[in-house]
Structure formats: C-alpha cells, structure tokens
Amino acid sequence: MSAxxxxxxxxxxxxxxEPASVFWILAFxxxxxxxxxxxPSFRAEATSPGGGRTIDLYVPVTVLLGLVMAGLQSLxxxxxxxxxxxxxxxxxxxxxxxxxxxxxxxxxxxxAALASGVVVLVVGRVxxxxxxPANPAAYAGTLVLVTLTALVAGALVxxxxxxAKGSTTVATILFFPVAFTAGVYxxxxxxxxxxxxxxxxxxxxxxxxxxxxxxxGGWPGPSHLAIMLVWxxxxxxxxxxxxxxx
Amino acid sequence: MAIIEVDRLAxxxxxxxxLDGVSFAVEEGEIFGLLGPNxxxxxxxxxxxxxxxxxxxxxxxxxGRDPATDRRRVTPILGVQLQHSDLQDKLTVxxxxxxxxxxxxxxxxxxxxxxxxxxxxLLDRRFGTLSxxxxxxxxxxxxxxxxxxxxxxxxxxxxLDPNARRDTWELIDGLRDDGVTILxxxxxxxxxxxxxxxxxxxxxxxLAALDTPAGLIEHARNATVVSFTPSRPPGDDALAALxxxxxxxxxxxxxxxxxxxxxxxxxxxSLLARDGITxxxxxxxxxxxxxxxxxxxxxxH
Numbered sequence: 300m301s302a303x304x305x306x307x308x309x310x311x312x313x314x315x316x317e318p319a320s321v322f323w324i325l326a327f328x329x330x331x332x333x334x335x336x337x338x339p340s341f342r343a344e345a346t347s348p349g350g351g352r353t354i355d356l357y358v359p360v361t362v363l364l365g366l367v368m369a370g371l372q373s374l375x376x377x378x379x380x381x382x383x384x385x386x387x388x389x390x391x392x393x394x395x396x397x398x399x400x401x402x403x404x405x406x407x408x409x410x411a412a413l414a415s416g417v418v419v420l421v422v423g424r425v426x427x428x429x430x431x432p433a434n435p436a437a438y439a440g441t442l443v444l445v446t447l448t449a450l451v452a453g454a455l456v457x458x459x460x461x462x463a464k465g466s467t468t469v470a471t472i473l474f475f476p477v478a479f480t481a482g483v484y485x486x487x488x489x490x491x492x493x494x495x496x497x498x499x500x501x502x503x504x505x506x507x508x509x510x511x512x513x514x515x516g517g518w519p520g521p522s523h524l525a526i527m528l529v530w531x532x533x534x535x536x537x538x539x540x541x542x543x544x545x
Numbered sequence: 546m547a548i549i550e551v552d553r554l555a556x557x558x559x560x561x562x563x564l565d566g567v568s569f570a571v572e573e574g575e576i577f578g579l580l581g582p583n584x585x586x587x588x589x590x591x592x593x594x595x596x597x598x599x600x601x602x603x604x605x606x607x608x609g610r611d612p613a614t615d616r617r618r619v620t621p622i623l624g625v626q627l628q629h630s631d632l633q634d635k636l637t638v639x640x641x642x643x644x645x646x647x648x649x650x651x652x653x654x655x656x657x658x659x660x661x662x663x664x665x666x667l668l669d670r671r672f673g674t675l676s677x678x679x680x681x682x683x684x685x686x687x688x689x690x691x692x693x694x695x696x697x698x699x700x701x702x703x704x705l706d707p708n709a710r711r712d713t714w715e716l717i718d719g720l721r722d723d724g725v726t727i728l729x730x731x732x733x734x735x736x737x738x739x740x741x742x743x744x745x746x747x748x749x750x751x752l753a754a755l756d757t758p759a760g761l762i763e764h765a766r767n768a769t770v771v772s773f774t775p776s777r778p779p780g781d782d783a784l785a786a787l788x789x790x791x792x793x794x795x796x797x798x799x800x801x802x803x804x805x806x807x808x809x810x811x812x813x814x815s816l817l818a819r820d821g822i823t824x825x826x827x828x829x830x831x832x833x834x835x836x837x838x839x840x841x842x843x844x845x846h
Contacts, residue, residue, distance in 0.1 A: 385630030
C-alpha cells in the first residue's frame with residue numbers, strides 16, 4: 300500500500316512540475332470562460348435558445364475543456380513516454396507492478412481535471428454571477444463519469460501510438476473534433492437539432508447535455524449517461540487490450 | 546547451491562533463434578560476466594533472469610524460484626540496471642531513491658547508499674540534468690536500494706568516459722565485500738578481466754566458453770608471444786622442441802616470433818643462453834582476455 304502511495308505522490312509532484320500541463324488543465328479553461336464573458340452580448344439575458352445567457356452555457360463547456368486537456372492532451376504523451384523511456388520496464392523488475400504507475404498517472408490527471416472544473420465553476424460564479432449547479436450530486440456524478448471517459452480515451456491514444464511524439468500528434472488531431480462535440484465552438488444546446496442529435500452520441504456531447512441538465516436542477520437523461528458509460532467501457536476495454544508495456 | 550541457474554535456455558523471436566540451449570550457474574557472492582558480440586543473446590539471457598521474458602525452452606531459477614512466474618518472491622531479492630531505461634526527467638535523485646526505496650520491505654539506508662555512490666551533492670538535481678556517469682551511478686544505487694542478493698547489470702559502463710568507467714568499476718569491486726552476487730553483461734574485456742570471477746562467452750545464442758578470465762586467456766591460441774632479432778638464428782629443431790609451442794615465424798626483417806605459453810618462453814630463454822645467442826629488441830606480449838575473446842567469438846577453434 301505504501302508503495303502505491305509513494306508512486307502517487309511522486310507522479311503528483313511530477314505533474315506539478317510540468318508548467319504546460321498545469322496551464323492548459325488548470326488555468327486555460329477558466330481563462331477562456333473569463334474571455335467569453337467579456338463579450339457583452341454573451342452576458343445579456345435570454346440570448347441563447349431556451350432563455351439562459353450564453354455565458355451560463357459556457358460554464359459546462361469550459362468544465363469539459365479541462366477534462367479534455369487533462370485526459371486527452373496531457374495524459375497520452377506522459378504514458379507513451381513512460382513506456383518509450385523504459386520507465387515501465389524498469390518498474391517491472393521491482394516488487395511494484397508497472398500498472399501502479401499508470402494508475403497513479405490516471406488518478407493525478409483525473410484529480411487535476413476535477414480541480415479544473417471547480418476553478419471554472421468558481422470563476423463563472425465570481426466574475427459573471429453564473430449560478431452554481433442546482434443539482435450538485437448529479438453534476439458531480441456526471442463529472443466523475445465523463446472524467447473517466449476522457450482518461451480512458453487518453454489511455455487508448457497512448458496504447459495505440461508507439462512514441463510520446465506520436466501520441467501528441469494523435470491527441471492534437473483529436474482535439475478539434477472533441478472540442479467541437481464538447482461545445483467549445485458552439486454550445487451543444489445552441490446547435491441545430493439534427494446536429495445536436497449526432498453530437499449527443501459522442502461522450503462529450505452527451506456529457507455537455509447531462510451537465511446542462513444538472514446545472515438547471517434536473518437529473519441527466521438516462522440516455523446521456525448510458526452513452527458515456529458505453530464509451531468508457533469500450534475505450535477502456537480496447538486500451539487495456541492494446542496497451543503494450545514495452 | 547547456485548543462486549542463479551540457467552539450464553538449456555532457449556528463446557526465439559519470430560522464428561529467429563536467439564538463444565539455443567544456454568546453461569550456466571552462478572554461485573552466491575560471485576561476480577559473473579556475460580560476454581559476447583552484439584546479437585549473441587546476452588541481453589535476452591539476463592532478461593530471462595530478470596523475469597522480463599519467458600523462455601521458450603529450458604529453465605531459469607533465481608534463488609530456486611522462477612523469475613517469470615514467481616515475481617512476488619524474486620523481485621524483492623533482485624536489483625536490476627537495464628540497458629535502455631531512463632527515469633522521469635523531472636524526478637530528483639533524492640525522490641528517485643525515496644520512491645524506489647518504498648518498493649522494498651527492508652530498503653538500504655538512503656544516505657549511506659548516496660554517500661557510497663557519490664550522489665551526496667546531486668540529491669536535489671533532476672534526473673534530466675545528470676551526466677551519463679551520474680545517471681549510471683544513480684541506476685546502480687536503485688539496483689542496490691532493496692538490499693538485493695542478486696544484482697544484474699547490463700552494459701553498465703557503455704557510453705561512459707574512461708574516468709567514469711574506472712570509478713564505476715571500483716564501486717562494483719566494493720560490492721564484492723557485501724557478498725552480493727552480480728551478473729554483469731559487458732563487451733569490454735578489460736571490465737570483465739578486472740571484475741569477474743568467472744566469464745561466460747556467448748556466440749550466436751550458444752555458450753562458446755565458460756571459465757575464469759585467467760583460464761580463458763590461457764586457452765587463447767597465442768597466450769604469450771615473444772619476438773626478437775637474434776644475433777644468429779637458433780636451430781629449427783631446437784625451436785620445434787620447445788614445450789607448449791604454438792607457432793614460430795620468421796618475419797621479413799629478420800625478427801623471430803615465437804608464441805606459446807610461459808613455459809615456452811622460459812625454455813626459449815635457456816636455449817638462447819645455452820647457444821650464446823643474443824636477443825636484440827626483445828619483446829614479450831601476454832595475451833589479454835581480448836585475444837581469448839576474439840578467438841572464441843570468431844569461431845576459429
């Protein structure tokens with residue numbers, strides 16, 4: 300047990316020493332929210348379909364952006380790099396299994412992603428008076444589930460690329476469609492219905508809808524949760540199947 | 546009882562045979578060298594000992610256990626330095642020692658180990674900023690941190706400058722006193738000659754020789770070579786009668802080159818003295834492990 304904690308502590312320290320990761324995960328989403336809120340019309344009442352303010356819709360979007368940054372951008376090159384540099388191999392010669400290192404990376408990135416979500420909620424509340432989620436339990440539950448989806452997707456990118464560089468390339472290419480489905484360019488709730496139907500089938504599109512429902516006090520639609528769950532199980536299964544230790 | 550037993554070890558990758566029935570045993574407290582050209586199967590052999598690879602055939606035991614299947618019992622007593630393996634660039638030396646120390650039930654004293662390996666002044670340095678020699682010293686420290694009974698070092702000094710190499714040798718020599726068993730993969734003959742009690746030479750996946758460094762040298766084809774310009778040529782019959790003679794050659798410049806063992810040289814000297822022949826520009830060269838190794842791995846036996 301103490302060995303796993305030592306690994307976790309070391310990996311948390313290492314992540315805190317990566318200024319780029321810290322910026323993109325913890326600061327960038329909140330910064331983007333702050334910038335979006337500078338546009339006066341986004342703060343005007345009833346500018347978005349459904350009656351809310353556009354800035355209200357951007358809070359879940361930037362929360363999701365933090366998850367994408369942690370799970371899909373920062374995690375894959377780290378994992379692929381650990382394999383490429385033989386760190387996992389070295390670990391397999393000790394009494395601790397290399398999977399402990401992967402687990403630690405997933406945990407610290409998950410924690411950073413959730414912390415980023417909290418920062419976004421606080422910034423939205425303080426700067427623009429965005430109400431905190433009206434159904435906190437549903438919001439937190441959705442957040443945990445979609446964080447898991449983002450992490451296993453990142454693990455899959457690491458599993459399928461041979462080098463850290465390769466996984467960075469794949470992650471960068473994936474970023475644009477993933478950010479689109481999360482609603483970074485147009486919030487999912489503002490999309491035309493036909494497009495929204497498709498986007499809701501993606502994990503971040505479904506998550507965006509679920510978070511939106513939870514922030515206005517409701518419970519996420521079961522179909523949204525089911526879609527996230529299916530993606531998590533499938534991506535997790537494939538990455539576990541394909542991950543190479545060396 | 547041998548602490549490392551390798552018995553008829555066989556391994557192939559995709560139909561290409563890498564190891565074909567390699568057997569040796571390493572006694573507790575021994576420094577055992579594994580030599581051979583690139584591709585001879587040295588690293589594959591130690592990877593089987595480390596439990597990183599499963600043999601296709603044969604048996605490997607470390608302290609009586611199978612390293613590939615009995616990981617839980619083997620890893621705590623095994624310290625490993627791998628050939629191509631780094632640490633996280635931003636991990637400091639102190640953190641690396643703490644982290645790897647936490648993996649073992651009874652880790653070595655970190656401060657004492659750092660002092661012994663000259664890492665005292667580097668504790669706060671990040672791995673990525675260390676020189677090759679400093680990294681290698683840290684890897685040795687990590688291999689020792691669990692107080693292992695067996696240490697496997699794979700090409701420990703490759704890429705080090707001669708000074709760092711010598712320092713590393715002294716460290717390994719120092720481990721002898723602790724009774725730690727060391728399996729050392731190297732392609733530096735000087736390293737093997739200096740450190741190893743016994744040496745196994747691998748050639749294309751089979752064991753070409755297994756002996757002490759001195760024993761291997763003795764069996765080199767030209768163990769000792771004497772060359773000189775005689776004041777007058779000694780008789781051919783007398784030369785041919787020298788004990789343990791290997792070769793006699795008359796060079797174009799009139800030099801006589803005789804190879805054999807120490808006994809050959811002694812007999813030659815008394816022959817010259819008896820016949821009153823003066824040996825000008827006398828040179829005696831002893832074979833090194835290099836010569837023995839080249840003989841073995843070129844397959845001229």
